[in-house]
Amino acid sequence: ETVEPVKLVVGVYHNPPKLRAADDGSPSGMLGDLLVEIARREGWVLQAVSCDWAYCLDFLQAGIIDLLPDVAFTEQRSRDLAFHQTPALYSWSQFYSRSGVPVHELADLAGMRIAVLADSVQYEFLQQQFHQHQVEVELLLTDSIAEGFALVYAGSAQLVAANHYFGQQQAKQYQLQQSQFLFQPTQLFYATLPNQHQQILQRIDAYLVEWQQQPDSPYYQILQRWSGTQVETNRLARSYWTLLAISGVLLLIFGGGALVFRWQVAEKTRHLQASEDRLNTILNSVDAYIYIKDMQLCYRYVNKKVAELFKSQIPDVTGHNDYAYFDHATAKKLQYHDRQILEQGIREVREEENTISDGGVTRTFLSVKLPLRKPNGEIYALCGISTDITEHKQQQEAIHQLAFYDALTQLPNRRLLLDRLQHAFDLFQRQQQQGALLFMDLDHFKDLNDTLGHAVGDELLIEVAQRLQGCVRKCDTLARLGGDEFVLLLQELPGSVERACQRVQVIAEKVLQCLHEPFLLQQHVHQISASIGIAMLSDGDDCDELMKRADMAMYDAKSRGRNRLRFFNQSMQVEVTQRTTLTNRLRQGLERKEFFLHFQPQFDERDQVLGAEVLLRWHHPEHGNYPPAEFIPVAETTGLILPLGRWVLEKSCQQLAEWAHDPEKQHWQLAVNISPRQLHDGHFVDEVQDILQQTGAPASQLMLEITESQLLEDIDEAVSQITRLAAMGISFALDDFGTGYSSLQYLKNLPLQQLKIDASFVRDILDDSSDKAIIKTILALGDSLELDVIAEGVETHEQYRTLYHMGCRQFQGYLLGQPGPVEDLPA
Ligand SMILES: Nc1nc2c(ncn2[C@@H]2O[C@@H]3COP(=O)(O)O[C@H]4[C@@H](O)[C@H](n5cnc6c(=O)[nH]c(N)nc65)O[C@@H]4COP(=O)(O)O[C@H]3[C@H]2O)c(=O)[nH]1
Structure with missing residues (x-):
């Protein structure tokens, strides 16, 4: 079953370059070719009917033709006709005349013969304007635009009003010039009768939407073919059109002469005053700053918003430049960019941070600026439209801050760190630019947090962040990963790994030192320390691995006694793996008993x-x-x-x-080693008591061996535990x-029974006089x-004798x- 192709009767009137009939009568020109291209893709069969504009419109309304291209949208037409959504073209109108007919303002048109296409939007607009402002003109209605041009050429009319597309291409041919009087921006569509070709319009719309987004689409190829000049992408074209719509309106108010702003209409006719009022109402109610500056960059027009921003009145702003309203740096910057626009004739969209001189408030603006040109192309002013985007920027920044910064310390968070690390790592791989990753963890932060409360903990973290920031350079990144984990990414380190490592070591030591300085938290002095693990960028194959390795090095530093730094290296990696295996075996060993x-005897001198x-x-x-x-x-960690x-x-x-039941042995004591973890475990005292009870062992014969270093970890806690155990009769x-660092203070406070001279002093007692001195001191x-x-x-008799x-x-x-x-x- 074959589907009948869609047949469309298309009206074609002569309005080049937008629309015209090809030699074979088919639609051509920008909108004609576009339709042909769409029809080709859709399988529509087009049948062209050549007609003058007004007839075409009649034919459409009478249902003789189905589709008419190049119809400007108006309120009234929208009642009788159907349009698609996306404009096919943006257009505006201008006057064309033989040389010497100046048109600066509406009033200049009084008494003139003006040719205009019958039933066109230009006709509607002009007629209404002239009527409203009581400007007497003679309108000559033509059947085609070309006829109007011919009338002016022949001297039968002084001016012809036409869309700029036609004018731009055809004016030369008729030896006509365009006036700077821009008016009536319009949007052009394909039109049908309502409810008759809904689908056709939808398809056209779909193509327009798609093609207008692609600079190399058939749409732009066709436009370019017909305009002969580079066509901007649609978005730019549309904003250009919008700006022209506004600046055209401005021109309409202010006329065009050497100075756009010579506003004389008020004196000339009170009707134009009314028009100005209306337009000013519009310009002053827009939520944008609109202004025109002359070639000296003095303001020639500002809307109310600008005057308000400058805390001034609209007439007072005229003649002043930016130095009068902005601080020096802002004014200088504005003038620099404005001058570029005027000199290079470019349109520019720019984000500006402007500081008002009065009060020093800085606000962010998105500004569109373009040069205004005379008919001969000469630039005579700059038109700017700025929107205040300060709040928007602030919101954006707040979101950015939330996403990439730690709320407590305001330092970069993990996400930002990873981003910077990736960047540093790429740089390292490309240019061998060394860097290092330092993982820092505060020693015993958890204890401080638990005992003093989270508020103090937070205060400490904030101070730590500030101190650390003082230790690093601008190019480095200091981040907080959460808890008491800080990470420092050092970049731009000297070339060779050795030199880079040396530098990192110096920095890390500085960090340790600066964290070791006492902190004043809620009127109490606290001293903390940190453990630092370091991985050089050359230590890993990717960021993930580097992070892990720096972390490992940090744990290594911790297990080696804290307040120290450790570099990651391969042997450490091996150590870590072995440690994991050992942990698993330990666990099994416990289960498998x-x-x-073993017992090693201890003797007295007899x-x-x-x-x-x-x-x-x-x-x-x-x-x-x-x-x-x-x-x-390993069991301890x-x-x-x-x-x-x-x-x-x-x-x-x-x-x-x-x-206890053996009279020969009941006086023997057993010395049992206690690990720091046991002593600091909250249940230790109870546990010992339980065991003594369960076994019936005499507490007096139990001696617990503790080391100096484990005492130092938390001396107050240790003293309290030891005292409780000693009260049970246990000796230490x-x-x-x-x-370690002996402190007489704790020696006195602790209920100790015995000091154990470390084997290392005994080993060297015969050769090393300082070891001997230490032993002497311990004995004393x-x-x-x-x-x-x-x-x-x-181990030897000599050692024994010397000790004795x-x-x-x-x-x-x-x-x-x-x-x-x-x-x-x-x-
Ligand atoms: N060179 C030399 N060494 C001697 C001599 N006499 C004894 N030793 C060794 O010196 C260590 C003494 O134990 P430690 O200093 O408490 O040092 C102990 C202790 O800190 C820890 N340890 C052993 N058993 C336990 C335990 O049950 N719990 C805890 N927490 N630690 C333990 O392990 C460490 C090492 O224990 P061991 O390898 O058994 O090594 C023991 C012992 O075998 C000697 O004349 N010359």
């Missing part, structure tokens, strides 16, 4: 056993024995030390309970004594504080007894 205890130190041992079925120095730190430590305590207490030994300290002092790691002569009376070490099963302890 792979742990056991070789009598005082007891033993309990040492944890782990035998893995496949990997053999793991040294405690390797797995204990993962928290596995808590169940592990509990198990050690239980076993030790069971042993003590057993010895301070392990590794001498390696023990003496004065009435504490026992035990030397650990005694120095006054040491308790010993532990391979010389006297290796760690081993409980059965191996000497009786």
Whole structure:
């Protein structure tokens, strides 16, 4: 079944270059060709009917033709005809005359013979204007536009009014010139009778919408073919048209002469005054700043909004330039750009930040500016339309701020950081421009936050952000990822990795130092520290990996005792992987009961056993024995030390309970190592009490070994726990004594029983005089504080003798007894 093609009878009148008949009678010209192209695509069959304009319009209304191109939209026509939505062309009208007929204003037309197309929009408009302003003219109605041009050429009329498309192309041929009197901007459409060809109009509309958005579409190709000049894209054409609509109106009011603004109409006719009033009402009620500046950039016209902005009256602004109203920098900038427009004859859209001199308020404007030209093309003024977009910009900025900045510290957030990092990374890959990523975490921030409250925590974070910002350069990015995690992206570092690393180290140390300075928070001085992990841009293959690596390095710094910096490197990566494996094995080991205890005896100076130190041992079925120095730190960071430590305590207490029944051993003490995690775990005291109760071990025989460094973490908390345990009869030994920062203050405050000289001092006691001096001091300290002092790691007789002569009376070490099963302890 074949579908009948759509047949359309099209009216064609002579209005080149917009519309004309081709040699074979078919529609041609801009709108004709466009229709032919659309019909070709749609499969419509066009049948052209050649007619003069007024007849064409009649034919359309009578239903003789289906479609008429090039119909200007008017209110009245919209009642009788149907139009599509998107204008096919934008047009306006001008007068054309033989040389020497000046038209500056409506009143200049009085007494003239003016040719105009019958039934045209120009005719309607002019007739109405002349009538309204009581300007007497003789209108000669023509059947075609060309006829009007011919009348002027022949001297039968002084002027012809026509659309500028026709005028631009045809005026020369008739030796006519265009006047600067622009009027009546119109939008041109294809028209049909209402409700008859709805679908046709819809299809035409669809093509117009699509093609007007594509600069290389058939639409622009056709327009260009017929206009012979470069056609701007539709958006520009439309704004140009809009501006012309306004500036045309301005010209209508002000006339065109050497100065557009010589406003004499008021004196000439009171009707024109009325017209001015009406137009001014329009111009003054638009939400835009409209102005005209002359070649010296003095204002010649401003609307009410401009006058209000300048806190002045409209007439007072005339003759002044921007220096009178804006601050110096703004005026200079405005004049610079305005001059370019006048000199180069360009139209410009620009965002301007203008500061009003009175009050110094800065506002943002979107300004469209274009030069105004005389008929000979000479530029004589600049027309500008500016819209205040300050609020819009502020909203945009607020949204930007929310999306890319941290609300608490106003530092860039993760999203912005990642963006900058990507940029830095690209630069590094292209130009080997080194950079570094520093992950910073405040040590024990959580404790501060929990104890002092979130308000103080927030205050600290804000101050930290400010301090950090003081340590970095403009080209660096300091971001906050949340919590107490800050990231610093350093860019533009010196070429070689070594030099770059050195520089980064210096910066990171500076950061550590500046964070270590005391903070004053709510009248209290707080001291904090931070741990920094560093990855160089050369350390990873992408941003994700770099972030992870800097993070890893930061954790490494933390686990090495905080307040320090660590660089990421490959060996660290290996370490991290091993650590994960070890964690999994530890967990399994606990379940599979792979742990056991060794006991290393401790002696007095008469070789009598005082007891033993309990040492944890782990035998893995496949990997053999793991040294405690390797797995204990991992157990500590993962928290596995808590169940592990509990198990050690239980076993030790069971042993003590057993010895309690043995008269030879009931005086033996067991020294059990306690990890910092255990001591700072809130349940530790209760746990020890439970274990003592359950096992029946005498508390007096249990000694807990703590290290100096673990005390330092939170001295007040530690003292309170230790005091509570000591009250239960448990004694305490301070392990590794001498390696940390000893503070007499806490030594006095703690219920200690024993100081343990670290094995490292004992090892070098024979060769290193400073180690000897330290041991002496520890012994003297023990003496004065009435504490026992035990030397650990005694391996040789010489060491033993030297220690003895120095006054040491308790010993532990391979010389006297290796760690081993409980059965191996000497009786
Ligand atoms: N070179 C030398 N070394 C000697 C000598 N005498 C003893 N040692 C070793 O020195 C370490 C003494 O333990 P530590 O200083 O408390 O140091 C301990 C302790 O800090 C930790 N640790 C061991 N067991 C536990 C435990 O149950 N809990 C906790 N939290 N830590 C433990 O592991 C560390 C290492 O333990 P171990 O490898 O068993 O190493 C033990 C012991 O075997 C000697 O004459 N020469």
